Amino acid sequence: MAISRRSLITGFGAATAGVLLAPAPSALAAAPMGAAALAAAAALPVTSRNSIYTRKGTGPLYWNIYGWSFPNNAPIPEAEWQANIDWLAADFAPQGYTMACTDGWGACTRFTANGYRTTFDDEWQHDWSYWVNYLAARGMTLGVYHNPLWVHADVVADPSYTVVGRPDIKVADIVTPGDIFGVDVGFNDQYWVDVTKPGAKEYIQGYVDYFKSLGVTYLRIDFLSWYETGTDAGIGTVNAAHGSANYETALQWMHEAAGDGIELSLVMPHLFNDAQNEIKYGDMVRINADADHGGWDRLSGGRQSWQNAWPDWFNPFSGFTGWAHRSGRGQLILDGDFLMMNTFASDDERRTAISLMTIAGSPLAISDLHSTIGGNGWAYTNPEVLAVHNQGLVGKPVFYNGTPYSQDGASRDTERWAGQLPDGSWVVALFNRNDTDTVTRTVDFAGLLGISGSASVRDLWTRTDQGSGTSVSASLAPHACKLVKVVPSAATKRYHAAFAAWGGGAHFNNNHTGCAGMGFVDKLEAGSEGPTVTFAVQAPSAGTYTVGYRYANATGATSSMTVSVQREDRTQVSGPFQVSFPGLADWDTWSTVTGSVQLAAGVNLITIGRTGSDTGAINLNYIELNV
Incomplete structure (x- = not known):
């Protein structure tokens, strides 16, 4: 059966109770x-893992199949995948969106001798290698959704499959009978690897090496919370718990195999103990619930408080704010999940979505389709917005004190952000999350940014100079934003x-x-x-x-x-x-x-x-x- 992770957990994140944790x-x-x-x-x-990916600062620019598979609750047909790649290559790859990534609906029962899947879905004619080459011919790369901790039931049932580098160990020997992914919610086609068994390390690291050898540049690893605790905050028990020690072992093995050769995206992690395991072994972490149907409600609405389980924050505004102390060069890339410009009600909302992902250093992940994008492609391709992303911009919200946001919802400001670029200039983002009222947001350059003297201001969305001053202020309609570049006048x-x-x-x-x-x-x-x-x-x-x-x-x-x-x-x-x-x-x-x-x-x-x-x-x- 296809792993339809999005449809399975739709809405559960919103339903769970919040818990506030002179010189x-x-x-x-x-x-x-x-x-x-x-x-x-x-x-x-x-x-921290401190890979070349996190040292760059920002997440990748790419396209994901979510916009097709979520509403259809099915694997994307290969012809539709190709049509979207061709559209991406023509309209977005020239602006830097040079990766296409699968997601969690594919059902593959074609494997290598070591039990590794050879394609996205059984209905697809072509394998991973074909699509790596197809994308490469267009100056692009392939990203793959898969968890190296999964072993397909068909592989477990067939003793001819052996662990890579260990022909003496059957793949079936690295799982525990009955230890099935999502067994309590009706899944039955994937086992969890038992990391305490001989051959488990070789299997997990071999899976990462397998994707690297194919030329895959990005591995999206899902359902990590289910492996660690066997629970989902919205569902309850989903399968057996494997514990934090085994979870850390699995992440460490993936990290060792990945090196700087493939980017590790950790999805649905509990992020326990201030993400102490994820920051050591991952490049990127999801910090909010799934994008679901998109739109303003998923960007800003839903539960506003913290809970000590996935998803600890529900929406990206809260998630980026709550995890801002863990972001930045060499630390963690915060992933706000997918964007679908066609699901927003206005251009103000579209600018806000892109501005939020940009100021937080998140990936910009297109999930619109060639058939749904309409006239909204402009939101992804503003050259001045992309320029600050490409310079590694990772901003932070205004901090009012040093108390964690999970303990004090007044300790940080979700609607005022700033980040500094390597050339010493700044980017400031002002937001209005209010649904009805126009509000004024202000950042004082000396008081918040510590800028000595005046600075010039340029609006990145209108691409116009706004003059010089000592602050930036904007009157913002509901769901609107202002994104500006600020260049101090001081020589030093x-x-x-x-x-x-x-x-x-x-x-x-x-x-x-x-x-x-x-x-x-x-x-x-x-x-x-x-x-x-x-x-x-x-x-x-x-x-x-x-x-x-x-x-x-x-x-x-x-x-x-x-x-x-x-x-x-x-x-x-x-x-x-x-x-x-x-x-x-x-x-x-x-x-x-x-x-x-x-x-x-x-x-x-x-x-x-x-x-x-x-x-x-x-x-x-x-x-x-x-x-």
Whole structure:
């Protein structure tokens, strides 16, 4: 039977109950170390998968079959798949939408000798390889929906199927009798892999390697919450629970096999314990319920509170806001699910949907069809909106305090967002989620972004300059938005920690006065997981640049942090080297330590963190460079 995951869980996410869970004098930084000191310096800790995909910042631009399969509750016919690929190649691939991806309706009973499916659906004539080549001829790639933890019942029943690299182990031997995916809701064609059995690792990693070898670039892995706990928040018990330890093992094996060769999209994860497993082993995570029928209700409506089970947030506005502390370069790509412009009631809603996905760094996933897109394709192809996405924009909502959004629904603002680009410019998004009233939204450049002086403003949707000023404000009709680019006039570029990527326990706060902008990053201290702050900085040419670190340190002694500079592909540019931060009077006193840093031409990821070789603690407000 086809795995019709969307139809199975429609509406359940909405039904589940929510559960709320003046600068001090400068000091001189330590200069980059010599070879001996470099060798002795501790490398910055890595507490995330940190793949080339997450280091880019944003999710992919692509098309998915959902817009056909969901309303039809059936696998997309191969002829329809081809017609949509040809349309995508002509109308959207030139703008960067260069991947086509399957989803969860295909039923395949044709397998390799190791039990791996060879095509999307039994009704399709062609296999994966054919479609990889068909797409490649059009400058595109294939994404596949499949969970490597699944073993088809036909494979289990046939002892001729053996584990890849282990001809002594039958595929049937890596499952437990009766351990069937979704057995309590009527599924009967897929078993779950038992990761405690010999051969399980080879099977799971072999599945990832199999897709990589075919040229698949993106693997969408679904129903992870069902594997971990055996439950669904809207349905109840669905199958046997496998536990968080086995879940982590499975994710780790997939991560090891994937490397930088395939992007791992984790779908329907519980995200327990602040996504501690998903951030270590995945590139992308779904942060809201399924797109379902699309439209404004799925974008902004439904349950607004948090629950400690999939989907913890119902709509993308809440999900992006609630998980903003886990997003950014090298951390997690937040996936707001599919977009269907034909399901929205107005152009204002279409602009809001694209603007929200863009400012949050989400994939832009088209699920309209060649037959349903109508005149709405413009929403996906605005060149200035795509330009900031392609520069790796991952913004954050305005934070009012450091309390998690799951515990305090007033701690973050879902309708005011900002993000900083590698060239030092900003993108600001203002939204009106109200259904009836026109409202005014404002972002003050100094007060929230820490911009010194004025800045020029350009509207990205109208593609017009709005002049210079010290704030941006908009009167917004219901469901409308404003998306602008803001370019500070100051020659020295200031990159704010509050809008950077926070790793390993680094944490937003604003509980001390005197800092510039919305706040600062704290928990750069011993006892955390290995806290880091990563900034994406564009350098016009390779060379040595002056850098200033704006910090507070009231530990009573000099503290140190380690700095490292890499390219997005992890090529080391400079460091690691230590920077010393002299003690100050109290945590409301801020100072700037200056030094130098070597950068490569183009985008550099500058990471500042607390290693085991460092001492003390600091709060970090921003770094400033003469790039």
